[in-house]
Amino acid sequence: MIGIYLIIAFFISGTLFFNRNTKINNLLLIAFLLLQCIFTVYEYTHLRVIELEYFKPDALGILLLITLTIVAIPAIYYSHLYITDHHENNRSRGIYCSAIVMLITAIGVAYLSNHIAVTWIFVEITILSASALIYHHRNERSLEGTWKYVFICAISITLIFIGILFLSMAMRQAGSTDLTFNNLLVKAPVLNVFWLRLSFLFIFTGFTAKLGLVPMYTAGIDAKDKAPAPAGALFATVLMNMGFVGIFRIFIIISHTTIFTWANNVMMIAACLTVFVATVYMVKVKNIKRMLAYSGIEHMGLVIIGLAAGGIGYYAAILHIILHALVKSSFFFQFSQVYKVFQSKSIYDVGNYFKYNLTGAMVILIGFICATAMPPSGMFVSEFMIFSALFKAHQIAVLVLVMILLTMIIWAFGKNIFKLLFTPVEDFDDSHVPKINPWHSSFQFGLIGLSIYLGLNPPLQFVNLIQEAIQNLPH
Amino acid sequence: MINVLLIILLISLLYLSIANRLLTYIKILAFQGVILFGVALIELNEINTVNLVFILLETIIVKAILVPLFIKYIIKRNNITRETEPFLPNFVSLIIVTTIIVITILLSNSITDTHLEKISFIVALSTLFTGLFIIGTRKKIITHVMGYLVIENGVFILSLAIGNEMPLLVNLGILLDIFASVLILGIFVNKIGDVLKDVDVDQLRNLKD
Numbered sequence: 001m002i003g004i005y006l007i008i009a010f011f012i013s014g015t016l017f018f019n020r021n022t023k024i025n026n027l028l029l030i031a032f033l034l035l036q037c038i039f040t041v042y043e044y045t046h047l048r049v050i051e052l053e054y055f056k057p058d059a060l061g062i063l064l065l066i067t068l069t070i071v072a073i074p075a076i077y078y079s080h081l082y083i084t085d086h087h088e089n090n091r092s093r094g095i096y097c098s099a100i101v102m103l104i105t106a107i108g109v110a111y112l113s114n115h116i117a118v119t120w121i122f123v124e125i126t127i128l129s130a131s132a133l134i135y136h137h138r139n140e141r142s143l144e145g146t147w148k149y150v151f152i153c154a155i156s157i158t159l160i161f162i163g164i165l166f167l168s169m170a171m172r173q174a175g176s177t178d179l180t181f182n183n184l185l186v187k188a189p190v191l192n193v194f195w196l197r198l199s200f201l202f203i204f205t206g207f208t209a210k211l212g213l214v215p216m217y218t219a220g221i222d223a224k225d226k227a228p229a230p231a232g233a234l235f236a237t238v239l240m241n242m243g244f245v246g247i248f249r250i251f252i253i254i255s256h257t258t259i260f261t262w263a264n265n266v267m268m269i270a271a272c273l274t275v276f277v278a279t280v281y282m283v284k285v286k287n288i289k290r291m292l293a294y295s296g297i298e299h300m301g302l303v304i305i306g307l308a309a310g311g312i313g314y315y316a317a318i319l320h321i322i323l324h325a326l327v328k329s330s331f332f333f334q335f336s337q338v339y340k341v342f343q344s345k346s347i348y349d350v351g352n353y354f355k356y357n358l359t360g361a362m363v364i365l366i367g368f369i370c371a372t373a374m375p376p377s378g379m380f381v382s383e384f385m386i387f388s389a390l391f392k393a394h395q396i397a398v399l400v401l402v403m404i405l406l407t408m409i410i411w412a413f414g415k416n417i418f419k420l421l422f423t424p425v426e427d428f429d430d431s432h433v434p435k436i437n438p439w440h441s442s443f444q445f446g447l448i449g450l451s452i453y454l455g456l457n458p459p460l461q462f463v464n465l466i467q468e469a470i471q472n473l474p475h
Numbered sequence: 476m477i478n479v480l481l482i483i484l485l486i487s488l489l490y491l492s493i494a495n496r497l498l499t500y501i502k503i504l505a506f507q508g509v510i511l512f513g514v515a516l517i518e519l520n521e522i523n524t525v526n527l528v529f530i531l532l533e534t535i536i537v538k539a540i541l542v543p544l545f546i547k548y549i550i551k552r553n554n555i556t557r558e559t560e561p562f563l564p565n566f567v568s569l570i571i572v573t574t575i576i577v578i579t580i581l582l583s584n585s586i587t588d589t590h591l592e593k594i595s596f597i598v599a600l601s602t603l604f605t606g607l608f609i610i611g612t613r614k615k616i617i618t619h620v621m622g623y624l625v626i627e628n629g630v631f632i633l634s635l636a637i638g639n640e641m642p643l644l645v646n647l648g649i650l651l652d653i654f655a656s657v658l659i660l661g662i663f664v665n666k667i668g669d670v671l672k673d674v675d676v677d678q679l680r681n682l683k684d
Binding site for chain 1: 506586588590591603616617623626627633634637638641643644647648650651654655658659662679681683684
């Protein structure tokens with residue numbers, strides 16, 4: 001099925017690129033969404049069956065693939081609205097739709113890959129398609145964003161490649177050349193520790209560009225800022241999850257070796273620095289889109305803290321990354337409407353949003369409660385688990401530090417969001433504010449509602465899948 | 476023989492650190508491509524012929540001819556001045572690159588792995604870090620690109636060291652090479668020259684917080 005999926009999806013992407021007809025464009029997008037849904041259902045029913053040698057839909061891959069499909073449907077719907085609103089010409093619409101289809105395909109297949117080199121190839125394809133989306137507006141700033149993204153990501157995939165080379169050197173001692181994750185897991189106790197250590201450092205650093213951790217988080221921020229908001233929603237959620245998959249799979253292998261404690265320390269340091277950096281920028285930032293991007297960075301820091309703390313933190317990390325994808329994407333989708341009303345991203349130019357778009361303002365308010373993990377948000381549950389994991393791991397210093405930083409983040413985030421919602425702006429001429437159809441926000445309510453439901457009352461299959469995803473980690 | 480080639484590559488890094496003109500950088504990149512061709516020819520004696528021919532063609536055509544010509548074309552088209560404009564004096568650059576080489580030698584001496592081919596490892600790591608150093612200390616964007624190409628040469632040497640057992644990884648390295656060159660240089664040739672006149676990193680300072 002993966003082979004068929006890849007062929008059809010790339011064919012659709014190619015046709016979209018050359019097609020100039022609006023009707024065919026819409027039909028192709030609907031066809032792709034159907035294909036994506038069928039593919040997801042098929043893989044879910046064929047759990048743990050290896051396909052084409054290199055692909056295996058394991059529990060983590062399936063969980064994230066379902067998340068991807070759930071986010072992809074509104075992403076394409078809002079992209080359609082975005083293109084209609086901006087009266088894009090047919091050529092730039094073709095490039096945009098083709099790139100977004102390619103991006104979704106590459107991310108989905110990267111989740112399911114069972115071979116580290118195959119994951120790496122699909123990471124490359126996401127860079128290619130993401131750069132086309134960032135450069136959508138074709139002006140000087142989007143060029144700057146694209147250039148920085150491409151350059152930093154090129155260095156990051158080079159680092160991952162070096163990590164893979166070191167991993168193969170570590171495998172040489174075990175007398176095997178098969179770099180599938182299954183085989184690596186079997187051979188983990190006999191791998192050469194020195195090369196494995198180097199390999200982990202390089203692969204981890206490389207994937208931080210995708211996941212958004214210190215040191216390479218910068219590329220993603222510019223990308224989410226300059227790309228159109230529906231594409232930014234994909235960058236801020238499912239693309240980051242792809243970085244998580246890369247780190248998580250290598251982390252499982254490391255957990256069966258003697259350098260596990262060391263790796264935990266490395267990840268803990270990187271994650272704490274990430275939350276710190278996110279705090280510094282959240283307090284300072286005046287651009288709403290960048291603020292949302294930094295909030296994503298903070299959540300990824302928490303996820304890695306959960307992984308490094310161990311115990312219940314593993315479960316919490318996976319739950320958190322899924323819930324974050326649902327909440328943050330609805331925020332980005334809503335941002336399109338905010339921009340339509342105020343024609344600005346700056347926090348100084350926006351205010352009194354309740355007056356102009358009631359449903360949209362409700363999305364922002366509920367989304368804010370969810371993103372800052374206040375009850376009844378689903379993320380409250382996962383963050384609570386991460387904190388109790390830190391307690392059990394006796395990392396009290398980290399816990400206190402993160403708590404203080406999170407308080408500052410909530411303050412800064414709240415200050416800006418409440419300004420957007422309630423404070424009227426001086427000299428704002430509201431005669432040109434367009435009327436926004438309240439039904440356009442329905443997907444956003446759906447995503448946020450789903451995140452609350454999954455956090456408070458997770459279905460049994462969902463819990464079982466998460467448990468299965470972490471079963472190879474030491475308990 | 477292979478060691479001689481690798482050491483010549485190492486010397487070319489020292490030359491790179493004191494070069495003043497962009498044209499010299501391009502010549503060094505082309506020269507490194509030729510050396511990598513030689514190394515691949517001698518080193519990869521156990522893989523199948525089709526794959527070997529592919530790798531050799533990639534090194535000689537892409538690395539040694541196409542990419543240098545392409546960069547030359549970009550420089551001409553965008554009227555980039557010929558100076559490299561480093562932030563540091565050449566003497567300091569030379570000292571730093573030498574230090575990088577010494578440190579990698581010390582590092583590889585501390586490794587106790589019988590499989591390790593020391594000289595390739597040293598040359599690969601030095602090339603890698605020199606590339607990063609060049610990216611960090613030169614002002615023009617085009618020199619950043621060339622620094623990145625130097626990093627890729629380092630990665631290529633590293634992949635050759637295990638190329639006989641896992642030719643797949645060498646091919647992946649080549650894929651990276653072609654992908655990155657096309658994407659990065661492609662953006663450069665089409666866009667940056669048109670939108671930003673007189674290209675240096677000072678113009679990339681709009682996106683910030």
